[in-house]
Amino acid sequence: MLTSIICIFTIASNCIVWDTWVNEGHVSLTSGGDSEPIATIQRLSEMCTNPIMIECARASDGLPYDQAGQKVRCDLWNGLSCFNADNTPSCFDYKARLGCLKYTPECCKRLPSSFKKCT
Numbered sequence: 001m002l003t004s005i006i007c008i009f010t011i012a013s014n015c016i017v018w019d020t021w022v023n024e025g026h027v028s029l030t031s032g033g034d035s036e037p038i039a040t041i042q043r044l045s046e047m048c049t050n051p052i053m054i055e056c057a058r059a060s061d062g063l064p065y066d067q068a069g070q071k072v073r074c075d076l077w078n079g080l081s082c083f084n085a086d087n088t089p090s091c092f093d094y095k096a097r098l099g100c101l102k103y104t105p106e107c108c109k110r111l112p113s114s115f116k117k118c119t
Contacts (some may be wrong), residue, residue, distance in 0.1 A: 007057070011052070015107035016099040019048040023059050023095035036096040038079035045098050052100035056080045058092045068092055 017030065022044045023034040025035045042051070056065040056074035065072045082091035101107060 011101065012107070015102045015104075016053055017048070017102045018050075018055065019045045019098045021057075021061040021095045021097045023093065025094075026038050026078075027082075027084075027091050027093050029090060031084070033081070033083040033085075033087075034091045034094050035082070036072070036080040036094065038077065041079050041098060048098040050100060051076060051098035053103055054079070054096060055099060056096045059095045060093065065094055094113055 022036055022041045022046070024040050025031075031067045036056070038054075041054070042049075045051075051093060054074060054076050057063060057073065058065065060069050064075050065080070070082060070091060072080065072082045072091070074080045074096065080094050080096045084090040
């Protein structure tokens with residue numbers, strides 16, 4: 001039997017270190033859409049090996065994906081995906097980046113005691 005445990009806590013924005021943007025997938029009418037798979041984002045990340053957040057935005061102007069007016073999925077389990085079939089005439093080109101916890105005393109003291117030791 002598998003058990004899932006979900007931990008929910010708030011981390012201040014100044015305790016997140018953002019990695020570089022990744023934009024490997026490119027949109028065309030024949031591509032089917034745009035995707036930045038989580039494995040690709042992690043492989044191309046320069047410093048974030050244990051991400052706790054993901055940020056996705058339109059590549060052309062940095063507009064957050066959820067404000068672009070398209071059906072787009074962005075999460076730490078899958079990365080970013082946008083399908084042309086769900087968006088007329090097609091998906092915008094998107095980019096994604098990972099966020100990691102900043103391991104400073106100020107940030108670590110805010111974590112729940114059950115969280116992995118922060119050193």
